[in-house]
Amino acid sequence: MATTTTATTTKLWGGGKSPFNVEYGKLMMWYFLMSDAFTFGAFLISYGTIRFSTNGWPDPNEVFKSFPFAPEGMNAPLVFVSIMTFILIISSVTMVLAVHAGHNMDKKGVVKNLIWTIIGGLAFLGCQAWEWTHLHHEGAWWGSNPFLNADGTASSTNFTNYFFTITGFHGFHVFSGVIINIVMLIMTLMDKFEQRGHYLMIEKAGLYWHFVDLVWVFVFTCFYLV
Amino acid sequence: MSNEAVVHAHGAVTTHEGHGDHHHEHHHHETFITKYVFSQDHKMIAKQFLITGMVWAVLGGLMSVLFRLQLGYPDATFPWLEDILGKWAKGGRITPEAYYALVTTHGTVLVFFVLTAGLSGTFANFLIPLQVGARDMASPFMNMLSYWFFFAASIVMLSSMFVETGPFSGGWTAYPPLSALGDASPGSKIGMDMWLISMALFVVSSLLGGLNYIATVLNMRTKGMSMTRMPLTIWALFFTAVLGVLSFPVLFSGFILLIFDRNFGTSFYLSDIFINGVGALPNEGGSAILYQHLFWFLGHPEVYIILLPAMGMVSEILSVNSRKPIFGYMAMIGSLFAIAILAFLVWAHHMFVTGLNPFLGSIFVLLTLLIAVPSAIKVFNWLTTLWRGNIRFTPGMMFAIGFVSLFISGGLTGIWLGNSALDIHLHDTYFVIAHFHIVMGVASMFGMFAGIYHWFPKMYGRYLNNTMGYIHFWVTIAGAYLIFWPMHYEGLAGMPRRYYDYSIWESFKQFAELNRFISTVAMIVFAVQLLFLFNFFYSIFKGRKVTTLNPWGATTLEWTTPIKPGHGNWVGEIPEVHRWAYDYGKDGKEFIAQTTPVGADESHH
Numbered sequence: 001m002a003t004t005t006t007a008t009t010t011k012l013w014g015g016g017k018s019p020f021n022v023e024y025g026k027l028m029m030w031y032f033l034m035s036d037a038f039t040f041g042a043f044l045i046s047y048g049t050i051r052f053s054t055n056g057w058p059d060p061n062e063v064f065k066s067f068p069f070a071p072e073g074m075n076a077p078l079v080f081v082s083i084m085t086f087i088l089i090i091s092s093v094t095m096v097l098a099v100h101a102g103h104n105m106d107k108k109g110v111v112k113n114l115i116w117t118i119i120g121g122l123a124f125l126g127c128q129a130w131e132w133t134h135l136h137h138e139g140a141w142w143g144s145n146p147f148l149n150a151d152g153t154a155s156s157t158n159f160t161n162y163f164f165t166i167t168g169f170h171g172f173h174v175f176s177g178v179i180i181n182i183v184m185l186i187m188t189l190m191d192k193f194e195q196r197g198h199y200l201m202i203e204k205a206g207l208y209w210h211f212v213d214l215v216w217v218f219v220f221t222c223f224y225l226v
Numbered sequence: 227m228s229n230e231a232v233v234h235a236h237g238a239v240t241t242h243e244g245h246g247d248h249h250h251e252h253h254h255h256e257t258f259i260t261k262y263v264f265s266q267d268h269k270m271i272a273k274q275f276l277i278t279g280m281v282w283a284v285l286g287g288l289m290s291v292l293f294r295l296q297l298g299y300p301d302a303t304f305p306w307l308e309d310i311l312g313k314w315a316k317g318g319r320i321t322p323e324a325y326y327a328l329v330t331t332h333g334t335v336l337v338f339f340v341l342t343a344g345l346s347g348t349f350a351n352f353l354i355p356l357q358v359g360a361r362d363m364a365s366p367f368m369n370m371l372s373y374w375f376f377f378a379a380s381i382v383m384l385s386s387m388f389v390e391t392g393p394f395s396g397g398w399t400a401y402p403p404l405s406a407l408g409d410a411s412p413g414s415k416i417g418m419d420m421w422l423i424s425m426a427l428f429v430v431s432s433l434l435g436g437l438n439y440i441a442t443v444l445n446m447r448t449k450g451m452s453m454t455r456m457p458l459t460i461w462a463l464f465f466t467a468v469l470g471v472l473s474f475p476v477l478f479s480g481f482i483l484l485i486f487d488r489n490f491g492t493s494f495y496l497s498d499i500f501i502n503g504v505g506a507l508p509n510e511g512g513s514a515i516l517y518q519h520l521f522w523f524l525g526h527p528e529v530y531i532i533l534l535p536a537m538g539m540v541s542e543i544l545s546v547n548s549r550k551p552i553f554g555y556m557a558m559i560g561s562l563f564a565i566a567i568l569a570f571l572v573w574a575h576h577m578f579v580t581g582l583n584p585f586l587g588s589i590f591v592l593l594t595l596l597i598a599v600p601s602a603i604k605v606f607n608w609l610t611t612l613w614r615g616n617i618r619f620t621p622g623m624m625f626a627i628g629f630v631s632l633f634i635s636g637g638l639t640g641i642w643l644g645n646s647a648l649d650i651h652l653h654d655t656y657f658v659i660a661h662f663h664i665v666m667g668v669a670s671m672f673g674m675f676a677g678i679y680h681w682f683p684k685m686y687g688r689y690l691n692n693t694m695g696y697i698h699f700w701v702t703i704a705g706a707y708l709i710f711w712p713m714h715y716e717g718l719a720g721m722p723r724r725y726y727d728y729s730i731w732e733s734f735k736q737f738a739e740l741n742r743f744i745s746t747v748a749m750i751v752f753a754v755q756l757l758f759l760f761n762f763f764y765s766i767f768k769g770r771k772v773t774t775l776n777p778w779g780a781t782t783l784e785w786t787t788p789i790k791p792g793h794g795n796w797v798g799e800i801p802e803v804h805r806w807a808y809d810y811g812k813d814g815k816e817f818i819a820q821t822t823p824v825g826a827d828e829s830h831h
Binding site (some may be wrong): 013014015016018019020022023024025027028031032034035036038039040041042043046049050053054142143144156157158161162165169 | 437445447471483512803
């Protein structure tokens with residue numbers, strides 16, 4: 001493989017072939033992800049701008065401290081969101097395994113790992129739905145913020161405004177990813193990729209899924225850790 | 227199986243599935259619907275973009291005629307205006323609400339629908355596959371979607387003009403709080419919601435198109451078409467697509483926050499606001515300046531999204547019609563690249579007077595003035611391309627030279643405006659109006675006209691009428707200068723933009739006759755554009771027929787296709803490329819096509 005690569009490097013950009021050795025769909029996916037990174041970047045930078053121009057901000061350890069079915073008043077700061085994050089990261093692992101199985105033309109492996117990824121995505125969305133419902137019951141929503149600043153002063157609504165907008169936008173991405181993965185699963189089961197002789201589509205879906213995971217790392221850091 | 231193996235084992239993947247085998251005539255059955263409506267042929271999609279853009283250009287131009295009528299004749303009444311505009315022109319005089327709606331919609335439509343979709347939508351679609359040697363775009367289906375999202379955006383924007391409270395009227399930049407609060411003005415109600423929906427659809431269209439343009443340029447060049455053999459049109463359209471893909475999403479984020487502020491009680495952009503008749507609003511903690519940052523992070527690259535395609539086409543047309551290679555090909559690519567990078571680093575020069583930290587302002591002054599360097603490189607390269615050329619003054623060439631003239635005139639005033647100290651005086655005056663209309667608006671329209679005149683024979687297999695073309699050119703360039711040159715003086719005198727009636731201001735009364743003169747010229751120029759439209763549609767059906775494959779004697783690949791290429795562009799194999807696109811007047815030959823192999827005794831360039 002190494003020898004063939006060196007033999008062709010001089011002509012990589014010479015036309016008649018893809019300079020990156022990828023088909024157009026993957027190229028488009030990379031550029032789309034760059035574009036989407038700018039969307040999220042704009043959101044998070046806006047959030048940072050407003051937060052730094054505001055006198056105080058609620059303490060995430062106080063806001064995100066509850067757990068499903070836990071007794072009232074239990075203090076488990078960031079435990080639930082850590083589980084959510086863990087689930088999402090594990091779903092990335094299963095996605096990698098699905099892509100890898102695709103490289104080996106292993107249909108059964110693709111199906112199994114795609115199903116795990118879909119379950120992981122749905123579990124994450126379920127967790128997010130629970131968290132949103134819980135916060136909503138506490139009186140938090142777009143335009144209303146029941147939490148006080150860390151120093152005990154009244155907080156502006158922008159804490160909840162940004163929280164729901166950005167985690168919502170991310171959740172929408174996860175939701176789209178689950179839909180994409182379900183479509184991939186159906187196509188795999190219908191032997192579409194066996195007929196094409198490659199599982200490149202799974203790879204592209206995988207790129208998207210990893211990107212959504214990566215974005216969550218930033219969202220998680222911005223809202224729960226700092 | 228490794229990715230590389232997959233790509234090589236399946237040739238259909240590297241080109242594109244579906245069209246790889248359609249070497250000649252149409253195997254697949256084409257109905258009216260698949261050929262003219264939901265077409266996946268890049269050439270047809272280009273024409274769809276072009277004609278939709280022309281419809282918008284007429285509407286947007288007509289709006290400017292209407293508000294120029296108000297500015298030129300602030301005291302007169304025109305009963306026929308009430309006949310067509312109804313309550314928006316009670317008693318034959320355009321109401322202030324209608325005036326602001328007209329100004330706003332004129333800006334939005336011209337910037338986005340005409341000079342973005344109409345310009346790069348048309349020529350990126352038309353020229354990229356033809357000039358890089360591809361049968362179609364990377365994804366013809368996404369390409370089709372790109373047009374139909376634009377169409378949907380157009381329908382929503384058009385509908386917004388017919389709602390009871392009128393279209394959005396807070397300026398094309400849609401600054402909050404005017405755009406965020408329905409109570410702020412009639413146009414800020416449902417009209418603004420529709421404006422946002424339309425623009426969101428437009429962003430999707432632009433993204434689908436842009437991804438396609440990038441993937442096609444990178445992946446689908448024919449054999450031998452290395453990046454540095456590509457015509458400058460393709461380089462320009464490529465950078466345009468990258469700019470769009472990276473800047474529109476930021477605008478999209480800004481719009482989402484705006485939608486929440488409008489409809490869901492958030493305060494992203496709102497703080498400490500008091501509305502007359504409503505009282506104090508509860509919103510606190512937001513920042514209206516934040517929106518301006520998000521908007522101009524798109525807004526400034528958008529200027530180059532509009533300008534770069536024109537620059538690319540002008541480079542190509544100047545070289546072909548001077549019968550000389552473009553001067554400084556690599557410098558042209560380098561300056562395009564520099565402009566594309568700088569485009570992302572100068573947005574705050576639109577915000578010098580918003581309370582921006584003066585130190586930050588000085589950095590943006592520096593970066594802004596740096597753009598003068600690649601711009602000057604381009605201008606001098608165009609002039610040296612013309613220098614001692616064997617110039618053919620075709621209508622396309624006239625418009626290309628006109629572009630260079632306008633770009634110089636408008637670019638020089640950009641140096642004034644880029645200085646934050648001068649901008650304290652000049653911001654929001656007619657000086658700004660004059661500057662950006664000349665350098666971005668009219669110049670890019672000239673680039674677009676140049677492209678239409680030059681590639682019309684490839685689009686429709688016929689020529690546009692030359693006489694009408696020359697009339698169109700001379701009236702338009704003279705008109706453009708007569709309209710916008712005087713505006714510089716008005717702006718230097720401090721005349722603000724967006725006012726409804728200047729005759730009530732002691733300091734601007736002196737401009738009453740000048741304003742009337744500008745309005746008169748604007749109407750004449752608009753009328754001449756109708757002549758162009760007539761020329762366009764008449765020539766599609768009755769124009770002089772193209773009889774040779776390569777009527778301009780150009781080197782590029784689009785002229786190796788049949789006079790009226792079918793879907794798939796080339797009959798038989800796609801030609802291979804052996805040289806760059808600018809071998810004019812080399813070794814005593816008038817031109818050497820890119821498909822001609824390099825001879826043994828040929829000199830090096």
